Amino acid sequence: MIHHRARRGVLAVLLGLAALAVTAHAANPYQPVPYVQFQHPEWSQDATIYQINTRQFTAEGSFRAAEKELPRLKKLGVGILWLMPIHPIGEKNRKGPLGSPYAVRDYRAVNPELGTLADLKHFVDRAHALGMHVILDWVGNHTSWDNVLRTTHPEWYDNDAKGQPRPTPWYDWDDIIDLDYSQPALRKYMTESMAYWVRDVGVDGYRVDAAGLVPQDFWDNASRELRVIKPVFMLAEWESRDMHAKAFDATYSWSWFDAMKNLAEGRADATSLHAYYAWNDKFYPREAYRLLGTSNHDKNSWEGTEFDIFGPATDSTIVFSFVSAGIPMLYNGQEAGNRKRLAFFERDPIVWQPSPYADLYRRLIALKKHNRALWNGAAGGRMEQVKNSDEKKIFSFVRAQGSQKVFAVFNFSAQPVHASFKDGPQIGTWRDFTTNATVRVDSATTFDLAPWSYKLFTQ
Template sequence: MRRLRCAALAGLLLAALPAAAVGAATDAGAPPRTPPAADSSSGVWYEIFVRAWYDSDGDGIGDLNGVTRKLDYLRSLGVSGIWLMPINPSPSYHGYDVTDYEAINPQYGTLADLERLLDEAHKRGIRVILDLVANHTSDRHPWFLAARDPNDPHHAWYEWAGPGADLQSPSAAGDQAWHALGNQHYLGIFSGGMPDLDFDTPAVRDAMTEVGRYWLARGVDGFRLDAARHVYEDFPDQVDDPAVLRRDLDWWRQFHIALAARYPDVYLVGEVTRDRPEQLAPWYGSLDAVFDFPLARQLIASARDERAGGLPALLARIAQAIPAGRDAPFLSNHDQERVMSQLAGDARHMRIAAAMLLTLPGEPFLYYGEELGMRGRKPDPDLREPMRWYRDPHGPGQSRWKAFSTKDGPRVSVEAERDDPRSLLAWYRMLIGWRRALPVLRDGALQVPALANPRLAAWQLRDAHHDALVVHNLSGTLQTLELGRSRLGRFQRVRLKSLPGARLADGRLQLPAYASVVLE
């Protein structure tokens, strides 16, 4: 479905472009990409902080070859794509202040290492997207170093305070907006080390488009777009300004057009930190998907409280606002406290949160270590700790980029959980396997039936071949759902169940504590 959407999009957009623009966008002469051997059908993405993942050369820092070495682990988990947090050169540990958009952080390896990773991932049917930090550069980027001179052409690549600017203004991101540089002040909505690019300058748009083409030509399948809404949304009074939103959307639409003209399967998912589905909906005209932040908060709240709460109403609004099968749900990421920490270490609540996430349509994203139950609270470095491969944290290949801040212990590790059928890792494998076994869980149109029992969460999914009902018992006690005399009476067979005690008989569904089922 994604391929058809993108191909159709590219055809329509190419028809709308002048001949000169088409020629420029086709990136003639670029080597053909090697596509994945086959689309893996779970639709699940996995976020990796390379520094924390797996160390292949013994220097204590995770690297690209380490990602390659662990592709079979990812395949066994069942994911169909990976998102690599920034891999470009950067003065920071996290990489969100780039100094060279067309190079690899030498701590992570080389361009050849990335190409090897892409080839091996594609052989396994795994797509790879990169974090693209387009809103701003590092203050050490050669563009900004040149821009310090008002007479240099690069000066126009960044945003500078004009007469009358409020130099004490906060930014839309909550930090100081303007930063002094001699007698000048430049915009950096996240920090002074991250000066904002000016996308009203055509050369900036051209340069960023070329960055996208550069990586796609080398086999990358798309991008996670960092701070997508902040290309133009810089100050608090712009947050709900329709004109500012249109400018953001227009830029990303043009970017998508230029990339899809040569690479129709390119996948673009945006970080759009808004609170309501209706605020996310406009972005689907420019991007393939945006992360569903309101749903993430509600899924965790429903699991923690053992009550559906606002989930049914939110899902109904998502069904109205977001195209079927195109949501990007998740539970946590590198900026948020880990799910197990948000749930106070309750593994039962973690399991039901995962079950809800992985039975919703769209392409869900998992944060590395989530499938093990890793914990992590702020500050940010503690959210990005080394992946736990072994019971012994000093095992071969274990990243040592920072010390562990939690007391998870040896049981929270791949080694301890890999062969344990009762482990959280096994639970995630099962649920991801459901998405492969029943494609309607990925692509189905979502409907939300009204249930009187607040301890149950349920939704219907329908495509051309399947009509399914998903039901979750959020509580620690047996729950019953009467189906026979309702519109749900047509669901008469249990297709999938997470626990053995779930059963359907005479129109009555009985669900054990924290159990989930898919009915047909």
């Protein structure tokens, strides 16, 4: 734990560096100013995120039971463990028998259904001992109707003309009510609450729920204060470039998920991905981590499993999420090939079983760790398009970082394809990811690809 004087010293240094950058820019307005004004934790550069729905992760649904699974997750290779909200759940206007974890009743307490504060600390310590990091789900936009703040600080809520609290409009979020971030005291309380779990419990950052519904300047300051305590990883459930400047390491890529779903459903062709990757390459800063995944708690419960959503394109979409530009994540149970929509408001434990997906994820995570071309943000290689003979069906590219490279070819169509390629960065000798065979690729090389299949090569 850093002494408060040391923290003030670190903060002063950071503010001083920022002031120097502003001063330098004022002296020379043509001098570029870095868009991203903080450093990612070094341990996040090659990390894959694993989301844990503690309620459904084990038969017991507790931190202690989840802790027993940590050696398995270490073997799988994941680096960042995202725990869904760990706080007590509201009872007033509760949905279902157990309620939504996102209806928080007390930001400074632990949900007794999951265990004790000591159990959570033990989980975090054990994860750290195994070389993994833990982030908590933070629900800053709204609380349960019976949150402790409703009694102590009713003025911190977004109240209507009659002084009554209200939920976020238009959504069916009637089990929660919105906070009012025009209140400085609320901002201080929330920032200090986030700092508590980092400083005293040892967590390594946050996944922030509905991040864009809270003013950006709050996150900019809160993230700065957290980084004074220690390097933290911040993931925003939102899709916005501006969040990367001062606050968040990573943001969601819902547009990527939607584009892949359209492909799988035959409502678009492979060229539809060009717009996403053009924006990702030029509009977003190189340092930005864009979250890529084929499932999460929302998608699984409300839309279906990855098999429901992507159908025969599931395997290729999983691989694509690991080798294209972005930080990959998987939702608990995907490595078991889970085909069940997990209930959201009640206990519905995952049925764990042997599955070839465990080996697929393990190999993809290992490939990402060992090949710097696939690292996250600017630590990894940019995607360079490889022109092919059927752009509407085939998406092909090379990523390179130094001498390490990846060449990927995806048939994102329901038809078999005979593919050829123009001269480009794919020329060379490669190792086939699937067969481990050595393959020479030149201007005369062709591939026969089955529907929704892929070929992946590394150097």
